[in-house]
Amino acid sequence: MRKTSLFALTGAATIASPAMAETMTVDITIPRLSVAEYHRPYVAVWLEGEGGKVRTLSVWYDKDKRGGEGKKWLNEMRTWWRKAGRSASIDGVSGATRAPGPQKLSIPAAALRGLPAGNYQLVVEAAREVGGREVVKLPVTLGGKSASTARASGKTELGSVAATIKP
Amino acid sequence: MKMRSRLGARAALLAVSLAAVLPGSAQAHRAWFLPSETILSGEDAWITVDGAISNDLFYPNHFPLGPDGVTVVKPDGSAGAIENAARGKIRSTFDLHLDQPGTWKIGNMRSGVFGRYKLNGEQQRLPRGAQADEIEKLIPSGATDIEIRENVMRNEFFVTLGAPTDAVFTPSGKGLEMVPVTHPNDLVANEEGVFRFLIDGKPAAGVELTAILGGGRYANQPVEVKATSDAKGEVRLAWPQPGMYWLEAETKDKNTSVPGATVRGLGYVTTLEVMAP
Numbered sequence: 001m002r003k004t005s006l007f008a009l010t011g012a013a014t015i016a017s018p019a020m021a022e023t024m025t026v027d028i029t030i031p032r033l034s035v036a037e038y039h040r041p042y043v044a045v046w047l048e049g050e051g052g053k054v055r056t057l058s059v060w061y062d063k064d065k066r067g068g069e070g071k072k073w074l075n076e077m078r079t080w081w082r083k084a085g086r087s088a089s090i091d092g093v094s095g096a097t098r099a100p101g102p103q104k105l106s107i108p109a110a111a112l113r114g115l116p117a118g119n120y121q122l123v124v125e126a127a128r129e130v131g132g133r134e135v136v137k138l139p140v141t142l143g144g145k146s147a148s149t150a151r152a153s154g155k156t157e158l159g160s161v162a163a164t165i166k167p
Numbered sequence: 168m169k170m171r172s173r174l175g176a177r178a179a180l181l182a183v184s185l186a187a188v189l190p191g192s193a194q195a196h197r198a199w200f201l202p203s204e205t206i207l208s209g210e211d212a213w214i215t216v217d218g219a220i221s222n223d224l225f226y227p228n229h230f231p232l233g234p235d236g237v238t239v240v241k242p243d244g245s246a247g248a249i250e251n252a253a254r255g256k257i258r259s260t261f262d263l264h265l266d267q268p269g270t271w272k273i274g275n276m277r278s279g280v281f282g283r284y285k286l287n288g289e290q291q292r293l294p295r296g297a298q299a300d301e302i303e304k305l306i307p308s309g310a311t312d313i314e315i316r317e318n319v320m321r322n323e324f325f326v327t328l329g330a331p332t333d334a335v336f337t338p339s340g341k342g343l344e345m346v347p348v349t350h351p352n353d354l355v356a357n358e359e360g361v362f363r364f365l366i367d368g369k370p371a372a373g374v375e376l377t378a379i380l381g382g383g384r385y386a387n388q389p390v391e392v393k394a395t396s397d398a399k400g401e402v403r404l405a406w407p408q409p410g411m412y413w414l415e416a417e418t419k420d421k422n423t424s425v426p427g428a429t430v431r432g433l434g435y436v437t438t439l440e441v442m443a444p
Contacts, residue, residue: 072209078442081208082353087330 022142023166024057024107028124029159032100039129040097041157042073044080045105047112047140048121054084055115057107059094076127079135117143122150126157136161198232198436199413200274200324201225201381205440206352207328211266214326216249216273218259224381224389224413227258232322233275234261242269242332249273269332270352274323274437276342280425281318281432284310299425317425319343320434327352340368343416343433348401351437356409357444363400364416366433370400376416378404378439409443 026045045058059080062070074090075081093111122140127133134157138150142165149164201217217225218232231254239247252261265271282293284306293305299317306313319342325335331350338344348361364371373395380390394402396416406412416435423431 068210072207072212074208075206078206079444081206082355082442086206086208086327 021109021167022112023109024112024122024140025164025166026057026105026107026122026124027160027162027164028103028105029161030098030100030103030126031154031157031159033131035131037130039131040099041126041128041131042077042097044077044085044123044125046080046084046123047115048083048123049115050118052083055111056080056084056088056090056093057111058105059085059090060097061094063094063096073127073129076129076133077125078127078133080123080125112142115142117141122163124154124158124161126154128157132156134158138163140165196220196222196229197224197413197415198322199225200232200322200438201411202273202324202326202438202440205324205326206442207265207326209328211264212328213262213264215251215260215262218261219257221257223383224379225411226384227255229257231255231257231259233259236275236277237261237273238275239263240272240335241267242271242334243267244334247271263326265326265328268329270325270327270335270350272323272325272335274321276319276321276323278317278319278342280315280428282306282313282315284313286310302425302427313427314430315425315428316430316432317423317428318432318434320432320436322436324438325351338365338368340365342367343371343374343418343435344368345416345435345437351439354406354439354441355444356406356441360404360406360439360441362402362404364396364402364435365400366418366420367422370398371418372396372398372400374400374402374416374418376402376414378406378412378414380408381411381413406441409441412439412441414439 030041043060046054046056048054061074074085120140120142122138123135125135134154136152136154136158138152138161140150140163145167147164147166149162151162153160198220203215219227220230220232221228234249234252234254237249239249241247249261249263263273280297280299280302284291286307286309297305302315321342331352336346338346344365346363346365348363354360364374376394378392383389390407392404394404396402414437419430419432
């Protein structure tokens with residue numbers, strides 16, 4: 001977030017070098033839905049690189065349910081589950097489900113560490129109990145010299161989504 | 168109906184099952200297992216499974232399949248067990264408690280003998296469900312034009328809790344088997360599924376295969392894909408749409424083990440869940 005001495009590092013970034021010390025902010029609007037039975041959606045946020053490499057950045061689910069029962073429904077985010085969720089631990093990146101309205105997700109530099117500079121898709125998938133499922137994708141670049149913001153919008157289970165990357 | 172009274176319920180069951188598995192059989196009855204889910208998350212999970220023999224997928228309306236003879240292989244290779252098994256009039260059902268992460272294999276393997284002969288100019292059949300060691304007794308002296316066909320048939324499906332594993336795909340080297348190239352619990356409609364077929368452990372070229380989408384009752388034409396395995400025994404399937412598919416592969420050869428059999432019919436059936444991308 002701060003323009004400190006970090007710009008010196010990212011300025012040196014090349015294709016092969018890792019994107020260092022970048023941070024990302026993802027603004028996700030969860031739509032208010034007037035339905036008889038509403039449950040907050042499960043949401044997964046991940047980066048997909050060229051060649052199918054993936055890194056999960058955040059997962060919102062019923063984390064506090066007794067006996068880890070909330071994990072039973074992680075597979076409802078079926079794209080994330082197949083590509084990333086089922087083969088990685090989410091302990092460090094998971095949190096509780098969030099309420100309708102604008103939600104801010106801050107991805108620390110540590111969560112992006114080791115990812116090579118280059119083009120990625122930032123993918124947000126939402127799945128709601130007795131509701132639908134939606135995936136929104138945004139093209140993002142790691143290792144850029146200046147801050148950049150990508151925007152996209154969902155139609156049903158997700159509202160606007162914006163990702164801002166700051167070197 | 169006649170057969171049922173003559174041979175008893177058990178023989179009738181075998182008769183129907185064998186008819187369903189006979190490659191090239193005039194009766195197109197399909198033997199199927201339908202798992203409630205194949206891709207699961209959580210610490211442990213339960214699925215429930217239906218099994219039936221019917222024409223339409225996946226609607227039970229004819230005869231139950233199993234639950235006798237259904238075996239379970241856990242991801243670590245040990246044997247699991249089905250629970251709450253019941254055999255209905257037209258459908259069997261059982262549950263499976265997935266208490267170990269990885270890929271599970273559930274299904275059955277059956278072998279049988281099918282035979283016919285002429286006696287005094289009249290065509291006769293061996294009772295269906297006849298065992299290999301009974302054949303000599305069952306064919307009367309004076310019979311001519313004896314044809315004995317051996318059948319080896321697998322029907323199995325795969326379910327994964329958590330991350331997929333490969334241990335249950337190790338072939339046994341007996342009969343027609345499928346070794347996935349694309350993991351069966353990693354199928355998605357916009358990517359091809361690739362599967363390798365083996366006969367007695369060796370790549371099986373020329374195996375004909377059909378994958379049929381369930382839910383055909385509400386379509387004028389069934390949604391299906393056909394393919395034939397290449398020299399490596401591989402087939403590539405492009406899925407017309409997501410859904411639960413019933414896949415049947417069949418072929419025959421002359422590598423018989425039953426005395427007097429001239430043909431060995433080989434069948435393989437699996438149920439594949441293809442996810443929406």
